[in-house]
Amino acid sequence: MLKKSSSKVTIFLINLLVFGFQLSILHAAALGDVNSSGAIDIVDALATAQYSVGLNPANFNTNLADVNADGAINIIDALFIAQFSVGVIITFPGSSTLYAPWDWAGVIGTGQSLAVGDHGTPVKSTTQPYSNLKLSTGSLTWPVDPNNSALTMVPLIEPVGRLAPNYPSSWPTNIAGETIHSCMGNQITALVQTKFNRGYISVQGNVGENGQCMTYLRKGAVQSGVNGRAYEATLVEVRAITRLAKAAGRTYGVAAITLVHGECDSGNTNYENDIYKLWSDYNTELKAITGQTQNLQMLVAQQNSQGDNSASTLAQWKVGVNHPTEIVCAGPTYRYNYASDGIHLTTDGYQALGEKMGQIYYERIALKKNWQPLQPTIASKTTRVITVQFNVPVAPLVWDNVLPAPYQNIIEWRAGRGFEVRLTNGSRITISAVAISGNSVQITCASDLPASGVVVAYAMTSNGSNMTTPYPGTLRWGQLRDSDPFVGSITKKALPNFCVAFELPVA
Numbered sequence: 001m002l003k004k005s006s007s008k009v010t011i012f013l014i015n016l017l018v019f020g021f022q023l024s025i026l027h028a029a030a031l032g033d034v035n036s037s038g039a040i041d042i043v044d045a046l047a048t049a050q051y052s053v054g055l056n057p058a059n060f061n062t063n064l065a066d067v068n069a070d071g072a073i074n075i076i077d078a079l080f081i082a083q084f085s086v087g088v089i090i091t092f093p094g095s096s097t098l099y100a101p102w103d104w105a106g107v108i109g110t111g112q113s114l115a116v117g118d119h120g121t122p123v124k125s126t127t128q129p130y131s132n133l134k135l136s137t138g139s140l141t142w143p144v145d146p147n148n149s150a151l152t153m154v155p156l157i158e159p160v161g162r163l164a165p166n167y168p169s170s171w172p173t174n175i176a177g178e179t180i181h182s183c184m185g186n187q188i189t190a191l192v193q194t195k196f197n198r199g200y201i202s203v204q205g206n207v208g209e210n211g212q213c214m215t216y217l218r219k220g221a222v223q224s225g226v227n228g229r230a231y232e233a234t235l236v237e238v239r240a241i242t243r244l245a246k247a248a249g250r251t252y253g254v255a256a257i258t259l260v261h262g263e264c265d266s267g268n269t270n271y272e273n274d275i276y277k278l279w280s281d282y283n284t285e286l287k288a289i290t291g292q293t294q295n296l297q298m299l300v301a302q303q304n305s306q307g308d309n310s311a312s313t314l315a316q317w318k319v320g321v322n323h324p325t326e327i328v329c330a331g332p333t334y335r336y337n338y339a340s341d342g343i344h345l346t347t348d349g350y351q352a353l354g355e356k357m358g359q360i361y362y363e364r365i366a367l368k369k370n371w372q373p374l375q376p377t378i379a380s381k382t383t384r385v386i387t388v389q390f391n392v393p394v395a396p397l398v399w400d401n402v403l404p405a406p407y408q409n410i411i412e413w414r415a416g417r418g419f420e421v422r423l424t425n426g427s428r429i430t431i432s433a434v435a436i437s438g439n440s441v442q443i444t445c446a447s448d449l450p451a452s453g454v455v456v457a458y459a460m461t462s463n464g465s466n467m468t469t470p471y472p473g474t475l476r477w478g479q480l481r482d483s484d485p486f487v488g489s490i491t492k493k494a495l496p497n498f499c500v501a502f503e504l505p506v507a
Helices: 009-020 042-052 075-085 181-196 230-247 271-290 311-322 347-366 411-416
Strands: 024-026 039-041 104-111 133-136 152-155 173-175 201-206 252-260 297-302 327-332 375-381 385-391 419-423 431-437 440-445 454-458 502-505
Touching: 039 042, 039 075, 042 075, 104 181, 104 230, 104 271, 133 230, 152 230, 181 201, 181 347, 230 252, 230 271, 252 271, 252 347, 271 297, 271 311, 271 327, 297 311, 297 347, 311 327, 311 502, 327 347, 375 454, 375 502, 385 454, 411 419, 411 431, 419 431, 419 440
Parallel strands: 104 201, 104 252, 133 201, 252 297, 297 327
Antiparallel strands: 024 039, 133 152, 375 385, 385 440, 419 454, 431 440, 454 502
């Protein structure tokens, strides 16, 4: 979380600066322009100082104030802004370099029903506010020749592809409603535009197959009816876009694959290996098509609706832990708006997930930062207290006050806020209390813990009934989140990072 200084000297120092400096540097909506006036000047320095002592200056944008990137907004940031405004410094210590090796940066989505926007109707992203693109397949039917002249580039809006006429379905007629892709692309562009005052063109598409397991998404899938085309469809789409980019005098590469999947594979104990193999195959073949040297990133949404102690839920977290430079868990889906079935998202839910995916893309691909989700690193215990240490994207850890308390139907874990303690034989251990302590959570149990065989988990067992307030949700959720101030550019909703569902042995 962005911290505040309480020093009364701050106001005095900045007031002196107000009288002493009158120059400004024109710079639209950039780092340091905290009031988004189009200039980085002494007014921004004063506003930053006011914020640092607990005041609330008008139109203050916290995303542009931490100019030395130390995670705090304080008098040091105000002084840097003042120095910049009079030319003492020409760049901020916290400024980042934008990595944009192509004119068109590709994102291909795959997965099952949530990937293709099932229940995401009516669509809302029907206009393109920037210059983001998608491939239009016209009225072509499978198999599609990537050199067909009917293939064209068009503005990125929803539906991201052609609507499925029935179930089951596959590319190029595989989309059910609003997907994550328009909001993801627009969020990336908005973040780049805000910080670097320039455009960023994202080319998005989706080859997912509603209701289908990984066996139908992977390389070499055996076709069954219309299903099993997803991987080959990706190659067709990337070949077509590569050709069209060249014809337009643009460069193109595939930056990311999104995987919104796992409900069908909730019991698949080999799912982590399946995910990594999918990334590896895509990374090899798509790079060969585009000629790029940069590896792809895979952004994986964690499913929280199907299967108690789901193997796919754990795999979607662990694959990012075990392959942190190639794959990242984008966090749990339990925090988004669900349809009444408790499985699929609403249009609003897909849009918010797209914005979160866009934020993570921006951090990991555009800025080349090693963003990781809110996730545990280690669990240890004393006689009755288990301490779980966390990686926290934006400190401090907090309990969410919007999502209801989970596990009210499970007596032993009612006080756990989503945490579970059990033995390896499945026996539940009663939680008396949970408390945040810095970047850790301390779980106090009602009885002494055995020397071995203790497991701590989070949002892994169904609550007994779906979340109903503040909106329909899943069977499995928790209340632990960070203090990320990120707000979606389209939905205007606050989107902090919620803790992944996990299970860990306690040392």
